[in-house]
Amino acid sequence: MFIKSFKVKSNSPLKGSERKKLYAEIAAAFPTLTDEQIQNLLPRRDSISSLKIMTHSGEIGKLFCASEVPMFFQLDSGIYPTIFTLWHHPDLLYNFTTHDGVIQKLASGANLMLPGVVLDGPSSLHAYGKLNKGTPVSINTVDNKAPVAVGVAAHSSYDMYMAAGRGKCVDILHTLGDSLCQLGKPPLRPHLGAAFIEHRGQEDEVQKEAGNTLEHGIEELDIRGEIDTKAVVDRLMQDTVETSEKEEEPKGDIVGVAEINPIEEMDKLLEYCFLKACKTTIKKGDLPMLSSNFSKNHLLAVCPAHQSIDIKKSSYKKLSVFLASMKAKGVINTSTMKGVETILSVKIDHPLLQELVITEQPATVEPVISNVPVVAECYRVTADVLPLLAVFGYEKGDILTRMEVRKCFTDYVKKESLQDGKMLTLNPQLAGILRTKENQVTLGWEDALNKFIGRMTHTHQVTVAGTRLVRSGKLEPIDITIATRSGNKKVTLVNNLETFGIKLQEFSKECQGIGASATITDVPGKKTPSVLVQGNQVLYVYKLLTEKYQINKKYLRGLEFAPKQRK
Known part of the structure; x- marks a missing residue:
C-alpha cells in the first residue's frame, strides 16, 4: 500500500x-x-x-x-x-x-x-x-x-x-523501507533477539505433535462435518509424518532464500552502484572529487529503487577500503592528503565498465531534491464553505490551492446550472455562503469566486526539499536592515529566513564567503533569530537570496538600504 x-x-x-x-x-x-x-x-x-x-x-x-x-x-x-x-x-x-x-x-x-x-x-x-x-x-x-x-x-x-x-x-x-518509513526521521530497527529456537524434529517430539494434531484436527473437522473420522486420522497422520521428514527441504516458491548471504549481496550491490555511477553520472569535469561527495551525490543516488546501500553490512565495512579495492582493480585512481581521500580519475575503457549492463530504467534514478523553497498561497476550508466543498471529498481544515478552489467552484456551478455567460444565478445555498443581500439574485462570476475564497482562511505553504510547511495568515517577507554597532560600524541584519525553510547556520556560512564574519543573534523586537553580517552587505545578501535560494523579489524587503554607488 x-x-x-x-x-x-x-x-x-x-x-x-x-x-x-x-x-x-x-x-x-x-x-x-x-x-x-x-x-x-x-x-x-x-x-x-x-x-x-x-x-x-x-x-x-x-x-x-x-x-x-x-x-x-x-x-x-x-x-x-x-x-x-x-x-x-x-x-x-x-x-x-x-x-x-x-x-x-x-x-x-x-x-x-x-x-x-x-x-x-x-x-x-x-x-x-x-x-x-x-x-x-x-x-x-x-x-x-x-x-x-x-x-x-x-x-x-x-x-x-x-x-x-x-x-x-x-x-x-x-x-520496512516503504514511503511511510521515509516520513520524518525514523529510528533504526533494533535487535530484539531471535524469534524462536527451532525444533530439532526428534522422533518423540514428532509423535507427540502428531497426537496433538490428531486431537485438534478431529475436533475441528468433526465440528465442520466435512469428512469422516477415519479419513481425518489417516490424512493428518500422513501429513504430520511427511512434514517432519521434509522439514529440511527448500520451501515452496521461494527457492534458496536460506542460502542467500547478505554480505555477498551487499558487496554485489555496492560494486554495481559504483560502476553504474562511474559510467553514467560522473563527468570528466567533476574530477577530482572528494570521496564523501562521490558517495552522497553519485553512489547513493544511483541505487535501484527499494534497495539501499549500507557499507557497514558489506565485507569492506568502510568506503575507503572499498575504493582501495577498486583502485587495485584499476577502475579509479585516488589520493589521500591529511586524511581526506579524493578520486582523481576514472578509467572509462576499463573492462568492468565496458561490460556493465544496467538493469533499471533511467526513470528509477531519483533526482536530487532541491533545497530551493517554493512558496504558494493556499486556503483552509472553514465551516462557511464546507457545505459546498464537502461534495468533493474535502473536510474542515483541509488546505487547497486557489486552482483547486476554482475547480471545485466551477464544477459546482456547472452541476447546479447556475452560470449565464459571465453572471451567476444564486441559489439559496450559494447565497448563504456568499452572504449576499436578500434581494440579490445574480452576481458576476469572478466576484462570486473571490467572495467564496474570502470565506476561507488565508494560509501560505512553503515546500523545501520535499517537506511542506503550512502556516496561517499572511506571509511575512525576509527583512534586510542596517544597524550600527560600537565604533560606528555598520552591520547587516537578515530576519525571517526560517519562514522560507532557510537554515540560519547554513546561510551564515554562505555569507562568510565574502570574507565578512556572520553570526546568529537575537534582535529586540523580532520574534525569530537573525543573521548578523559585518558591514553593509545588503547587495550581497539580496543577490544570494534571489540567485541561489531563488526567493521571489516580492518576498524581500530592505534593498533601499544598499550602499549608494559613487558617480
Missing part, C-alpha cells in the same frame, strides 16, 4: 479532545495496551500530528505521527500500528516469521507466501495461529523478532494449514 509515494492532503496537530478520541480508538483496537503504554507511544508533551493522505491506489487514510515519526495509520478497514510502534511492543499483533532474505522481496511489493513462513516446529493445525481472514498481523525474521512488515491474514489459520504450504499468507500493507 505504501510501496509508492502517497499524497498528503492535510497536516494538522491534534487538539486535546482529538487526542483523547485517538487514545480511546487505540485502546479499543488493541486491548493489551495499557493507558500508560499508549501515552508512551503518543506522549502528551510531544506534538502529535494527523495527516490525511491518499495512497497511489486512491485509498483515503490517516497517519498519526509523534515527533514526525508515524506510529499508527488508519484505513477504512481499521487502525493499524506501524513497525515503529511494534518495535516497542513486538507481540502486539500475531507474528509470522520469515527469513531475512525475504525482507527485500516484501519491500519490492510482494506479499508473504506460505512457502516463505518459518514455523516454530513441525506443521500442525494451529501452527499458523488461530486467526480469521483479515486479522491484522506482523512479520518478523528468524534472527530478529523486531517486526519488518504489517498486513492482514490472507486466509484463516485453518485454510492456511489445509493449503499444505502453498498460496498466500499475508497481504502486506506496510513494510
